Amino acid sequence: MLKTVSEQSRRSINITKVDSNTRLPQTKLPKFHGGYDEWMRFHDLFVAMVQSKENISGAEKMDYLLSCLKGNTSSVIKHLSHNNANFDVAWDLLKSLYDKPQFITVAHFDKLFEFPMLKGTGLDEIKCFFRTISENINALRALKKPVESWNTLLVYVLAKKMDEETRVLWVRATKTKEDPSIEDLIEFLKDRINELERLN
Structure with missing residues (x-):
């Protein structure tokens, strides 16, 4: 038993040494x-x-x-x-x-505002729409931009990019909200993706 523990300890020490000498993680x-x-x-x-x-x-x-x-x-x-x-x-x-923060900010706005109109209600399209909004909104927040103060404009522009069926569902989901936020839109798309995945 003592020998087994000793062998395990030596192996553990060797692994630690290898790990400590590894120059880069295995992540690409x-x-x-x-x-x-x-x-x-x-x-x-x-x-x-x-x-x-x-x-x-x-x-x-x-x-x-x-x-x-x-x-x-x-x-x-x-x-x-x-x-x-x-x-x-x-x-x-x-x-x-x-x-260059100014150019970076404009690039993220371009990604949001130039996203093409959704042509259907497919899962892949909704996922792409969701990822584009989430990634670029988070990037703008990381740049300390006042995203929440742009809620009305962002929601208006992005909701117009939805296909008719998705827009109807969005209107129903927010009928009790006077001024839906960008977070409401992100949560709606997340829920819609979950629904579509269950249906598939």
Whole structure:
């Protein structure tokens, strides 16, 4: 019994050592395609997973950064040599290009207001509509924007994008509310998705 416990302890210690030496988690690194609406999520994940890690050299961080950049986004830093000092140069250059709250805000509004009209009541369409609203509203809140003060406008514009059947259900669901909020709309869509999933 003592031998078994001792063996388990040694295995546990070895696993701990391996884990502590692992440079990156197994989670895939985020990708960035150059959209302002993508920047905050990419920035926060890359900082947490790579940039803040002291056991990764600057040259390695540079490699990781380049592997995350898709399309033409890598063109702004790919001319830099892969050394420890240049990672900070590359990261600061990217931030100077994309860390622009005004442009980021506009990009999230575009995602909301340019969402196409729903053509049907299908589950996939409703899910896409729900995700678009939730993700972009949360992003605007993260930017400290007064989302709640825009309730009337946001709800009006987004409800107009619903197909006729979904809009009728929305009107029924909010008939006792004088001024439905964006949270009411998000909860309505969440409930509608649950209904459709049960029906399927």
